[in-house]
Each structure stands twice: as C-alpha cells, then as structure tokens.
Amino acid sequence: RRPLPVPFPQRSAREHRDGERALREARSVRAEQRDRLRALQEQLEQLRQQEQRLHQERLSLARQRERLQQLRDELSPGGTLLGTVPGNGLGSALAAPVAPGTQGLLPGLLPAVGMFLGDGGDPLASAALYGHLLLLKHRAQM
Numbered sequence: 001r002r003p004l005p006v007p008f009p010q011r012s013a014r015e016h017r018d019g020e021r022a023l024r025e026a027r028s029v030r031a032e033q034r035d036r037l038r039a040l041q042e043q044l045e046q047l048r049q050q051e052q053r054l055h056q057e058r059l060s061l062a063r064q065r066e067r068l069q070q071l072r073d074e075l076s077p078g079g080t081l082l083g084t085v086p087g088n089g090l091g092s093a094l095a096a097p098v099a100p101g102t103q104g105l106l107p108g109l110l111p112a113v114g115m116f117l118g119d120g121g122d123p124l125a126s127a128a129l130y131g132h133l134l135l136l137k138h139r140a141q142m
Contacts, residue, residue: 064126071130075137 067126067130071133075133
C-alpha cells in the first residue's frame with residue numbers, strides 16, 4: 001500500500017518549519033565557528049606578542065653579553081686583574097682572587113655579587129657593576 005498523500009498546505013507548512021529549523025541550526029553553527037575563529041585569532045596574537053617579547057629579551061641579553069665582554073677587555077688588558085671569566089659566570093671570577101698574593105682582596109672590596117647579577121636586566125644594576133669594575137681597575141693600578 002502507498003501512504004496517503006499529504007495535502008499541499010500541510011506539506012508546505014511542514015517543509016517551511018523544517019527549513020526554518022535548518023536555518024537556525026546553520027546560524028548556530030556559523031556563530032560557533034565565528035567564536036572559535038575569534039578565540040584562535042586572539043591566541044595567535046598573544047603568541048606573536050610573546051614571541052616579540054622573547055626576541056627583545058634575546059637582543060637585550062646579547063647586548064649585555066657584549067657589554068660584559070667590553071668590560072672584560074677593558075679591565076684585564078694583560079690578564080693580571082681579573083683574568084678570563086670562567087664558564088660558570090662573572091660572579092665566581094669576582095668572588096675568587098686570581099693573582100698570587102691577593103688572598104681575600106676582591107671579596108673585601110665587592111658588595112654582594114647577586115645585586116649586580118640579578119635576572120631583571122636592570123640598566124642601573126649594569127651601570128653599578130660597570131662603575132664598580134672601573135673602581136677596581138683604578139685601585140689595581142694605584
């Protein structure tokens with residue numbers, strides 16, 4: 001047997017309701033996709049900003065290393081005052097005497113090295129270190 005045909009007005013109304021429901025669903029999906037896209041774009045922008053900050057920090061670190069090397073070159077032309085800075089950093093070179101007969105000389109002259117070598121990259125701390133190293137050089141030449 002064949003199903004009874006649905007009268008045209010009823011079929012038209014049902015198709016209209018189905019079409020409206022499909023349109024609402026499509027709009028909902030579109031809104032969800034738009035929200036996801038916006039969230040991804042925000043995340044991408046945050047990552048770009050983080051990458052830019054890291055790049056700036058790397059440049060700053062490279063400049064600090066260059067300044068440190070200049071200080072090393074300036075303070076130890078013949079290698080007699082500080083010598084070369086060992087691989088474990090400037091702090092150990094400043095804390096331990098390197099010339100014979102200078103036991104205890106540098107630790108008595110230096111304030112806490114941590115105040116100079118903080119991780120903040122503070123330009124005032126770098127200037128203080130530079131000034132202190134120049135003072136050491138002057139005292140060593142006297």
